[in-house]
């Protein structure tokens with residue numbers, strides 16, 4: 478398989494922008510109308526998600542070893558869309574037809590074979606993982622909303638009770654869908670697993686956001702939502718770890734880090750945990766009572782709230798990492814970071830410059846953070862940003 482050629486051909490196709498997903502979905506739905514119901518009624522937000530992901534994954538097939546875990550998670554996770562083994566060839570066919578269309582006379586038999594082989598490998602890993610999961614867990618869990626509190630104009634804290642136990646580890650995220658909006662998004666439980674199985678979510682409404690707006694403004698106690706299998710290990714604590722922790726959170730990025738605090742408490746380990754919790758203004762700290770309760774119950778825990786403008790960088794808000802580094806030397810700590818994309822990238826870059834090594838800095842990876850307000854609201858910039866490419 479000629480991987481450089483795969484990558485080069487993908488970048489040629491991707492240059493056609495929005496036309497690519499448009500062609501892909503038209504081809505898929507025309508040939509296989511039954512696949513239409515797996516996608517949201519309104520396809521606007523979906524536009525390039527699947528095709529972009531597919532293109533990137535398949536053209537990185539030379540790193541399959543590194544991708545296997547991710548693809549397995551993806552295969553298991555896609556059961557929530559009612560994706561079955563027979564749908565994979567349909568998507569593969571539409572992908573190849575799309576490539577052929579945009580590459581025109583640069584589409585050769587060899588390239589077609591390479592793309593088919595690469596897609597086949599990816600589909601095989603995903604299908605096998607999905608099949609293995611059949612006997613272990615349902616494709617999704619029904620859950621009742623048993624608590625719904627608006628804690629800020631755009632933030633709600635929800636408590637959900639799944640019908641059956643949904644196992645997860647503190648720091649992971651779970652898929653959430655409201656039946657009124659046929660779309661799934663990830664949210665991070667803000668608690669360690671509880672005996673009664675309930676899950677707390679901290680949701681910030683993205684302006685125009687389909688799922689978050691529904692969960693914050695259009696959802697009430699008694700509603701049913703659907704939950705899907707947990708994903709991600711970037712923010713989980715190692716099983717036998719004992720290092721002291723520094724937790725840096727922005728906005729609702731506090732949720733998975735609060736779960737870690739609860740896990741440390743449940744394990745009764747002797748770790749020290751220091752949290753820096755960032756927001757653009759003090760009124761955005763939406764979980765004050767819970768923070769106070771945690772701090773007063775656990776002598777090994779401190780929480781410092783960081784809000785307001787950074788006097789050293791006009792027009793920008795102060796980041797939790799800058800305040801933490803001004804307060805002390807944390808280089809013996811494991812650091813967990815969660816917040817908006819710009820908060821995470823600033824934090825990781827600052828920690829690296831300050832002598833922290835990659836193995837002690839934990840985050841979900843860039844391009845995956847939609848949690849909170851942007852810290853960069855300098856004149857003219859979008860007030861809030863996320864990785865969808867749309868302002869929020």
Ligand SMILES: Cc1cc2nc3c(=O)[nH]c(=O)nc-3n(C[C@H](O)[C@H](O)[C@H](O)COP(=O)(O)OP(=O)(O)OC[C@H]3O[C@@H](n4cnc5c(N)ncnc54)[C@H](O)[C@@H]3O)c2cc1C
Nearest residue numbers: 522662663664665680681685686687688689847865867869
């Ligand atoms: C691992 C993970 C964990 C997460 N945990 C949390 C959490 O604990 N709490 C939390 O609040 N969030 C969390 N998120 C973010 C969450 O999953 C959603 O992405 C977020 O709530 C927005 O979803 P939405 O459906 O409301 O918005 P979407 O409908 O997906 O839209 C997102 C933004 O893009 C804009 N947009 C949509 N479509 C278009 C388009 N066609 N063109 C231009 N702009 C467009 C919208 O206006 C909106 O501002 C997490 C994300 C990940 C990946």
